Amino acid sequence: MKKADIDAFYADRVSLDRQKYIVLEYYLETLIEPREAAAHLCQEMSTAQWSRVGVDEDFRPEFGAKVVELTVLDDQARPSSPYLVSTMGSTAERVARVNVTIWYPYHNFGTKIPNLLTVVCGEGVFHAPNICAIRLVDIDFPESFLADFQGPQFGVAGLRDMLGVYDRPLLFGVIKPNVGLPPEPFAQLGFEAWSGGLDIAKDDEQLGDVDWSSVEERSRRLGALRKRAEELTGEKKIYLCNITDEVDRLLELHDIAVKNGANAVMVNGMTTGFSAVRMLRKHAQVPIVSHFDLMGPFIQLPWFGVKDQVFTKIQRMAGFDVLIYPGFDHRLKTSKEDVLANAKACLQPMGSLKPTLPVPAGSQWAGSLQPLYETLGSVDFGIVPGRAVFGHPQGPRGGAASLRQGWEAVEKGIDLKEYSWTHRELQQAIEMHTS
Amino acid sequence: MKKADIDAFYADRVSLDRQKYIVLEYYLETLIEPREAAAHLCQEMSTAQWSRVGVDEDFRPEFGAKVVELTVLDDQARPSSPYLVSTMGSTAERVARVNVTIWYPYHNFGTKIPNLLTVVCGEGVFHAPNICAIRLVDIDFPESFLADFQGPQFGVAGLRDMLGVYDRPLLFGVIKPNVGLPPEPFAQLGFEAWSGGLDIAKDDEQLGDVDWSSVEERSRRLGALRKRAEELTGEKKIYLCNITDEVDRLLELHDIAVKNGANAVMVNGMTTGFSAVRMLRKHAQVPIVSHFDLMGPFIQLPWFGVKDQVFTKIQRMAGFDVLIYPGFDHRLKTSKEDVLANAKACLQPMGSLKPTLPVPAGSQWAGSLQPLYETLGSVDFGIVPGRAVFGHPQGPRGGAASLRQGWEAVEKGIDLKEYSWTHRELQQAIEMHTS
Numbered sequence: 092m093k094k095a096d097i098d099a100f101y102a103d104r105v106s107l108d109r110q111k112y113i114v115l116e117y118y119l120e121t122l123i124e125p126r127e128a129a130a131h132l133c134q135e136m137s138t139a140q141w142s143r144v145g146v147d148e149d150f151r152p153e154f155g156a157k158v159v160e161l162t163v164l165d166d167q168a169r170p171s172s173p174y175l176v177s178t179m180g181s182t183a184e185r186v187a188r189v190n191v192t193i194w195y196p197y198h199n200f201g202t203k204i205p206n207l208l209t210v211v212c213g214e215g216v217f218h219a220p221n222i223c224a225i226r227l228v229d230i231d232f233p234e235s236f237l238a239d240f241q242g243p244q245f246g247v248a249g250l251r252d253m254l255g256v257y258d259r260p261l262l263f264g265v266i267k268p269n270v271g272l273p274p275e276p277f278a279q280l281g282f283e284a285w286s287g288g289l290d291i292a293k294d295d296e297q298l299g300d301v302d303w304s305s306v307e308e309r310s311r312r313l314g315a316l317r318k319r320a321e322e323l324t325g326e327k328k329i330y331l332c333n334i335t336d337e338v339d340r341l342l343e344l345h346d347i348a349v350k351n352g353a354n355a356v357m358v359n360g361m362t363t364g365f366s367a368v369r370m371l372r373k374h375a376q377v378p379i380v381s382h383f384d385l386m387g388p389f390i391q392l393p394w395f396g397v398k399d400q401v402f403t404k405i406q407r408m409a410g411f412d413v414l415i416y417p418g419f420d421h422r423l424k425t426s427k428e429d430v431l432a433n434a435k436a437c438l439q440p441m442g443s444l445k446p447t448l449p450v451p452a453g454s455q456w457a458g459s460l461q462p463l464y465e466t467l468g469s470v471d472f473g474i475v476p477g478r479a480v481f482g483h484p485q486g487p488r489g490g491a492a493s494l495r496q497g498w499e500a501v502e503k504g505i506d507l508k509e510y511s512w513t514h515r516e517l518q519q520a521i522e523m524h525t526s
Numbered sequence: 527m528k529k530a531d532i533d534a535f536y537a538d539r540v541s542l543d544r545q546k547y548i549v550l551e552y553y554l555e556t557l558i559e560p561r562e563a564a565a566h567l568c569q570e571m572s573t574a575q576w577s578r579v580g581v582d583e584d585f586r587p588e589f590g591a592k593v594v595e596l597t598v599l600d601d602q603a604r605p606s607s608p609y610l611v612s613t614m615g616s617t618a619e620r621v622a623r624v625n626v627t628i629w630y631p632y633h634n635f636g637t638k639i640p641n642l643l644t645v646v647c648g649e650g651v652f653h654a655p656n657i658c659a660i661r662l663v664d665i666d667f668p669e670s671f672l673a674d675f676q677g678p679q680f681g682v683a684g685l686r687d688m689l690g691v692y693d694r695p696l697l698f699g700v701i702k703p704n705v706g707l708p709p710e711p712f713a714q715l716g717f718e719a720w721s722g723g724l725d726i727a728k729d730d731e732q733l734g735d736v737d738w739s740s741v742e743e744r745s746r747r748l749g750a751l752r753k754r755a756e757e758l759t760g761e762k763k764i765y766l767c768n769i770t771d772e773v774d775r776l777l778e779l780h781d782i783a784v785k786n787g788a789n790a791v792m793v794n795g796m797t798t799g800f801s802a803v804r805m806l807r808k809h810a811q812v813p814i815v816s817h818f819d820l821m822g823p824f825i826q827l828p829w830f831g832v833k834d835q836v837f838t839k840i841q842r843m844a845g846f847d848v849l850i851y852p853g854f855d856h857r858l859k860t861s862k863e864d865v866l867a868n869a870k871a872c873l874q875p876m877g878s879l880k881p882t883l884p885v886p887a888g889s890q891w892a893g894s895l896q897p898l899y900e901t902l903g904s905v906d907f908g909i910v911p912g913r914a915v916f917g918h919p920q921g922p923r924g925g926a927a928s929l930r931q932g933w934e935a936v937e938k939g940i941d942l943k944e945y946s947w948t949h950r951e952l953q954q955a956i957e958m959h960t961s
Binding site: 206 | 735
């Protein structure tokens with residue numbers, strides 16, 4: 092690129108109207124001079140060819156993406172992926188590692204999720220020339236952009252009102268077994284867990300509307316038993332029904348589930364597209380919960396893809412009341428910093444959008460509550476065990492009780508082990524966890 | 527896992543009914559004994575907890591994923607990502623590299639795209655224990671599964687009938703500039719390109735329905751000029767309108783575009799979700815074209831994510847008539863083998879689904895035709911240049927003419943350079959390309 096063309100993709104923040112731009116933070120590795128690589132990135136993701144042949148015009152001032160900050164972290168680093176370098180026809184053994192902040196004029200595409208994703212994670216970004224690794228690390232939206240999004244209908248406060256639980260984390264449980272188990276015994280497991288103290292009995296993310304367990308029958312059976320559990324315990328309960336399906340069935344399945352007594356629905360957001368969730372949000376009468384399927388390839392590598400918190404912000408905008416996302420367990424292959432950034436993205440101020448409840452998931456049990464509470468520094472989170480509730484030696488009732496006892500120990504400031512001496516279900520949970 | 531539990535996730539192909547299973551090929555790297563790692567993967571992606579506490583039952587025979595083949599490529603390999611190993615709390619410097627073939631009983635989730643993606647690319651796969659890298663390399667569906675999908679409405683033959691072009695590749699061109707250019711001059715560029723010999727003038731993937739270029743006005747102007755270009759040239763032409771938008775607007779935008787004279791529509795499939803395309807397919811009157819935005823993070827690394835051909839097969843099932851995907855250019859960071867596998871997945875027999883036209887994209891020009899034709903071994907492909915048509919010194923008319931001349935040279939077996947001596951537009955294209 093000529094120097095003048097490179098310069099055209101740079102700007103001083105103060106010269107730009109903040110309300111017209113979304114802010115993008117990328118990490119990238121490049122084979123060429125970083126300033127030019129970043130300009131080329133901006134060109135590819137906005138005004139690739141900025142004038143007609145023979146016409147004196149320039150769309151860059153109004154429509155061009157602009158680099159407002161560029162930091163070279165290391166200009167002689169080993170590439171994170173020598174393979175990607177080789178696909179570019181290069182044998183370079185050194186690259187520059189760069190953080191770049193780009194302001195992007197969103198009138199290029201409007202306040203639409205698929206078009207946003209096209210621009211910030213599309214061909215222009217992941218196939219930009221001379222860039223051999225790139226990660227979208229963060230995104231921020233002006234108030235004017237956020238104003239077009241409904242966000243969560245219930246949010247953290249609304250969920251707490253539904254349950255009448257204000258002073259502790261919310262206790263989800265994934266009913267297990269799920270794949271293969273017919274609705275009648277499946278519902279019975281939910282009932283037992285609620286009776287033992289679970290707040291929210293949920294379908295597994297793999298369990299949809301199938302002939303051996305239809306949403307119609309499952310929600311009817313669980314809806315009825317939810318009310319019975321509420322009478323029995325004097326507590327409010329939630330049945331979270333997984334309605335993930337083809338997008339033209341989401342509203343219908345929502346209606347069936349809600350009519351039958353489900354009082355929250357789950358959609359595996361990336362698999363249906365976040366736009367489908369935004370559509371559902373306009374129609375929904377109950378909280379909507381996301382599960383993180385199909386996100387692994389984006390989020391797991393620190394030098395490539397898209398950082399989880401970007402999707403968290405977009406999902407909050409789309410209208411999810413709860414996000415289940417990869418938490419601290421080693422199985423989840425997620426850094427502690429990423430899990431925390433995600434929780435923050437759920438709860439921090441974001442235009443007038445309500446907060447979304449973070450549920451950092453992964454092989455949890457009663458003993459997960461204390462470290463999560465300490466790490467997150469708040470009770471505004473959920474845990475979502477499966478086997479710890481439904482594989483408990485005393486069954487789901489005992490498993491759910493062990494969670495409540497686990498929180499009681501935290502609340503009272505008593506060591507978990509010590510508290511278990513007088514609480515049999517917790518004692519068994521500890522045995523199960525350490526065996 | 528106990529030996530008996532590992533064994534429960536293994537089966538001999540001949541003992542299984544092929545029509546009940548989809549076939550998944552994974553590449554994976556593991557810290558533990560490969561046979562156990564693969565069994566654990568099957569467990570996580572199907573019957574995680576296969577019985578209730580205190581009940582003598584086992585859902586694995588009917589609902590369990592089954593390893594039918596496992597090949598250890600190297601049991602002392604350096605991990606592709608030491609970082610991912612470290613997130614798992616390990617300092618292992620050696621891993622086993624494994625290919626594994628899994629048969630998955632699809633009655634677990636039904637013939638639904640979001641639920642399919644949840645299972646084959648979900649938490650169970652990308653967050654499976656002791657697996658520090660995984661890639662879904664291929665997928666195959668039984669006829670019984672494919673029978674529920676419409677696939678392409680037009681396919682390659684239908685597109686050729688629309689254009690009356692049977693013996694050569696189809697010539698797409700991305701109208702440029704696009705971001706910022708109002709509909710009237712934008713349409714004029716399309717008209718000139720058609721007049722010069724382009725088959726299909728298309729919107730850029732970044733150009734949606736925006737206030738400065740609505741689909742309504744753009745399709746009206748291009749629809750009218752398309753007819754004029756057809757009269758002028760005596761050839762049939764296509765205007766491909768990008769209707770990528772929130773999923774609840776796709777059908778409406780399709781109707782507006784088609785009413786106004788667009789005779790094909792583009793949707794950036796991954797950004798809307800493939801399920802939204804399947805919905806559009808049921809309604810569409812014109813061919814549907816995909817562009818590959820948001821796919822980069824899945825497809826670029828050979829040891830991680832999802833191989834492009836998996837998405838190609840799913841997109842063909844969803845109903846795309848044309849797939850624009852990363853081609854041979856270095857900028858696209860895609861191996862030659864992956865590009866070829868994709869073309870094959872578009873065209874090979876697949877139940878009763880029509881073939882999809884492969885368009886391996888990337889900085890193409892007249893000189894791209896010969897190598898593509900030779901590499902693909904067929905005329906059933908498209909090219910999709912942008913600047914080579916719309917940045918040509920003689921403008922889009924000259925740029926489009928250069929493409930036709932480029933193909934004439936291939937047809938006549940004349941060297942491109944030699945042919946350019948008598949074809950000015952081609953000569954200029956060569957100069958532009960080599961400058």
